[in-house]
Amino acid sequence: MSIEEELKEQIEAPMVRLKYAFAMDVMQAKLRMMNADLTEQKSRQVIRNMSARIKTTDSIIKKLIRKGRKVCFKEAVGELNDIAGIRVVCYFCDDIYEVAEKIREQRDLRVIKEKDYVKNPKKSGYQSVHLIVGVPVTYLDKTEEVRVEIQIRSFAMDYWAELDTQMCYKKDAGQIENVEREIKAYSDVIAGVDNQMLELRRRIEKM
Ligand code: 0O2
DSSP, X not given: OOHHHHHHHHHTOHHHHHHHHHHHHHHHHHXXXXXXXXXXXXXXXXXXXXXXXXXXXXXXXXXXXXXXXXXXXXXXXXXXXXXXXXXXXXXXXXXXXXXXXXXXXXXXXXXXXXXXXXXXXXXXOOOOXXXXXXXXXXXXXXXXXXXXXXEEEEXXXXXXXXXXXXXXXXXXXXXXXXXHHHHHHHHHHHHHHHHHHHHHHHHHHHO
C-alpha cells in the first residue's frame, strides 16, 4: 500500500471523520447562536452565510508536501489546523471582529491561534481573520480537543477570495505577466469600497 493510500484509509476512517464533523457541528451551532445574539444587539444581520467542509485527502497530501512534512496520518492530524474548516461571511468588515470576539468569549472552547490577514493582508491580497479553535469532543469517556479553522471575512473579501481561488490561488496564473499585480490591486479596490460602505452604514446609523 502506498503512503498516500495508507493516509487515505486512516484519515477517511468513519470515527476520524465523525470527530471532525462533530466539532464543526458544535462550532456552527455556536456561530448561529452568536449571530442571533449580535442580530438582537445591532438590529441587523451580522453573518450573511457560513459553510463548513472537511479537507479532502488530496488537499491534505498537497498541503503536507507544501509544508515539507511527512505524508502520514500523524503529521496530518498533528500539524494541519484546517482539516475541519468553517468559513463565516459577514456583511461588513467591522462585523469580523464582533464575531471573533464572541468566539473568544466561549468558555468551553480554546482559541489556539489567531491570524489577522485583514490588518496584515497576504502578498496576494488575501484578507480574512483566521481563528484556530480547539473543540472538546468526548467519545468512550475520553475527551479530545479537535481543531477547527474558522475563516471570518466580509462579503466583499469573500468575493475576491472566491475569484482568486478560481483563477490564481494554487494555480500557475501568477506566472502570467501582471496577474499577481492586478489581483492584488483589485483586492485594494475592494477593501476601499468595503470601508466606504462601512462609513456609509455608520452615517446612516447616526441619523
Ligand atoms: P484550501 O483549499 O482553501 O483549504 P497554519 O498552519 O494554521 O499556521 P496555514 O493553513 O498554513 O496556516 O496558512 P494560512 O495562510 O494561515 O491559511 C491558509 C488558508 O487561507 C488557505 O487554505 C486558504 O483557504 C486561505 N488562503 C490563504 N492565502 C490565500 C490566497 O492568497 N488566496 C485565497 N483565495 N485563499 C487563501 P489552503 O489549505 O491553502 O487551501
